[in-house]
Amino acid sequence: MATQGQVITCKAAVAWEPNKPLTIEDVQVAPPQANEVRIQILYTALCHTDAYTWSGKDPEGLFPCILGHEAAGIVESVGEGVTDVKPGDHVIPCYQAECGECKFCKSGKTNLCGKVRAATGVGVMMADRQSRFSINGKPIYHFMGTSTFSQYTVVHDVSVAKIQPDAPLDKVCLLGCGVPTGLGAVWNTAKVEPGSIVAIFGLGTVGLAVAEGAKTAGASRIIGIDIDNNKFDTAKSFGVTEFINPKDHDKPIQQVISDLTDGGVDYSFECIGNVSVMRSALECCHKGWGTSVIVGVAASGQEISTRPFQLVTGRVWKGTAFGGFKSRSQVPWLVEKYMKKEIKVDEYITHNLTLAEINNAFDLMHDGKCLRCVLAMHE
Numbered sequence: 265m266a267t268q269g270q271v272i273t274c275k276a277a278v279a280w281e282p283n284k285p286l287t288i289e290d291v292q293v294a295p296p297q298a299n300e301v302r303i304q305i306l307y308t309a310l311c312h313t314d315a316y317t318w319s320g321k322d323p324e325g326l327f328p329c330i331l332g333h334e335a336a337g338i339v340e341s342v343g344e345g346v347t348d349v350k351p352g353d354h355v356i357p358c359y360q361a362e363c364g365e366c367k368f369c370k371s372g373k374t375n376l377c378g379k380v381r382a383a384t385g386v387g388v389m390m391a392d393r394q395s396r397f398s399i400n401g402k403p404i405y406h407f408m409g410t411s412t413f414s415q416y417t418v419v420h421d422v423s424v425a426k427i428q429p430d431a432p433l434d435k436v437c438l439l440g441c442g443v444p445t446g447l448g449a450v451w452n453t454a455k456v457e458p459g460s461i462v463a464i465f466g467l468g469t470v471g472l473a474v475a476e477g478a479k480t481a482g483a484s485r486i487i488g489i490d491i492d493n494n495k496f497d498t499a500k501s502f503g504v505t506e507f508i509n510p511k512d513h514d515k516p517i518q519q520v521i522s523d524l525t526d527g528g529v530d531y532s533f534e535c536i537g538n539v540s541v542m543r544s545a546l547e548c549c550h551k552g553w554g555t556s557v558i559v560g561v562a563a564s565g566q567e568i569s570t571r572p573f574q575l576v577t578g579r580v581w582k583g584t585a586f587g588g589f590k591s592r593s594q595v596p597w598l599v600e601k602y603m604k605k606e607i608k609v610d611e612y613i614t615h616n617l618t619l620a621e622i623n624n625a626f627d628l629m630h631d632g633k634c635l636r637c638v639l640a641m642h643e
Contacts, residue, residue, distance in 0.1 A: 268341040268351070269295050272302075275641075276397070276414030277622045278404060280328045282320030285623045286413070291330070292398045293416045296343035297391040301424050303355060307434045308335035308412040309613075309636045310625050311441050312468070312537075313561060317407065318626075323564040326387040329405040330397055332412030333359045334441040336433035337641075339424075343391075346421045348592075354429045356440045356599075358591035359384075359408040361422040375452075375590045380420045384409030390420060410440075413622065415641050425595035428603065434616075434638055435609050438469075439598045441586070442636065443609060446473020446535070447598075448587015449559050450481055454531045458482030461525050464504070465545050466535035467495040469612050469635045470559055472502040474533045476608055479503030487529065489517060492632060501611070521548035528554050536560040542568050552578040559584055612636045618643045 272293045277286040296302045311334050317325040339353045349355060363369055363379035383390040387405030396418035397404040397411065411417045427436065446469070450456045462478040464471045467490040478486050479502070488496065488504035496507040508524075510517040522528045528550035534542045537560030546556040547570060556579065558568075568581075575581065589595065601607045615637040617625050628634035 271295065272340075272416050274415035275619060276330050277332075277619060278328055278399070279318050279331055282318065282325070282327065286318075286331075288620055288622075289399055291404065291414060293414065293418060294396040294398070296341060296346075296396070296418050297389065298344040299346060299421045300343040300389060300391065300396075300418050301346060301349055301355075301421050302340045302342070302416060302418045303337045303357060303424070304340045304416055305335050305337040305412050305414060305641050307337075307437045307638050307640060308332050309437050309442075309638045310334070310629055312629070313408075313441070315626060315629065316561060316563075321563045324385055326405040329387060329407045330411040330414050330417070331407045332414070333357070333408040333410040334437055335410070335412035336427075336437035336440070340416060342421070348421060349424055349426050353426050354431065354433065356425045356427055356436065356595050357410045357412060357417065357419050358423050358425050358440060358595060359410050360586040360589075360591045361409065361420060362590050362592040363422040375586060375588050377422065379422050380409060384420075389418065413619070415619070422592070425592045427596050427599045431599050431603055434640070435613070436599050436602060437638060438609050438612055438636055439595055439602065442469040443473045443607070443612060444589050444595070444598055445559060445584070445587045446470040447477040447607065448589045449474055449533055449557050449584045450477030452588030453582060453584040454533070454555055454557050456481040456483055456531050459484045460530040461485045461487070463487045463489060463521055463529040463532040463545065463548055464535060465489045465533065465541050466560065467492075467499045467504070468535065471533070471535035472499060472612065472635070474535060474559070475499060475503040485525070487521065487524070489521075502608070516544065518544045518547040525550070527551065530554060532556045534558050534560050537562045539566045539568050543570050546570055546579060546581050547574060549579045554578070555580040555582065557582055557584055613638055616640065
C-alpha cells in the first residue's frame, strides 16, 4: 500500500484521563518496527474491560491512551521479520498473545503467553519500549497491546490472528474477547460434561456465551442468576433453562441454588467481577466435586474469601483468561465455527454505531440496554 513505511494520520478515540468523555482526535500512527503489524481497524466492539480501565480502577491503566481490544481489520503493512501475515490479510488483534516459544506457550498447560507482556502491560511496544501513537509529538499509550479505538493500530505479530477472508468483520470482531471467554470457560477451563447442572452469575455477553457453551456441552440445567429480570427472555435463547433473581429471596443465593439442585451445582461461573458474588458462586457448588470458574475481572486490590472447609470438602476454585483459548491458533477455528453456524455471534450485537458515537455506545453499555455495540470505524 502507498502508506507503507509512512506515518499515518487517522481518527482515534483518546482517553485523556479517567472518567472524562473520550475525544475523537487526529492521531499519528508510526510504521511498524521489527515483529510488528499495522492494521486498519474496520470494526470494533465495546467491552466492560475498556470501561473498567477508563474508570481509573485498573492498576495498569495509563493515560492518555487509546482503549479498545475487541476488533477486526485488514493488515496495512508489516515490520521486518513478520512472516505469518502480509498486507491485505484479514485479522483479529488478540490481547492474549501466542508466541509458541515462551515457557507458558511450551508448557501445554495454559493459553497465557509471556513474550510481550512486559511491554503491553505498560502501554508500549517491545522493540523500543515506545508508543507508536502520538498527537503532535506527544506519545499516547497503547492498551492491552491492541488499542482498537483507532482507525489504524500497531500490534505485535504474536498478537494477530489471521482469519478467512470471507468472514464478515463487523460480526467476527466479537471473537476477539467476550464470546470466546464465555465459551472457553465452559469447554476449556471447566470441561463441562453432558448432564451437568450449571449456574451462571451475570447474564451479559460473557454470561450468555457461557450459557451457549454449556448448552453445546450438553448441560441438563443451566441456571441464570441476575438482578435484572429483563435479561431472562434473551438468556433463554442462549440456553438458560431457569432464572433466579437474588432480590426475590431472603436467603443467601448460594442456599437458594443448593436447595433447588439437591445440594448444589456441578459447575458455576462468575461473569461479573464482584468478589462477594465469587464466594456465592463457589459455595453454591456441590460438595465433593463442584467447580467454580472466575471469569469476571474484579477491581484492583479486591480479595476473595471463603471458609477453607469449602475446598477441603472437594470444591474447586479456578479462573480463566480468554476462555483458555490460544489466540492465534484457535481464533481462526472459532471464526470457522461461526461461518458453519456452529456458534452464535450476530445475536450478541444489539447496537451498531460509528466511532464518532463512541461515548453514546458506552452510555448504552452502562444502562444495561446493550450486549455488544459494534462501531464502524470509517463511517
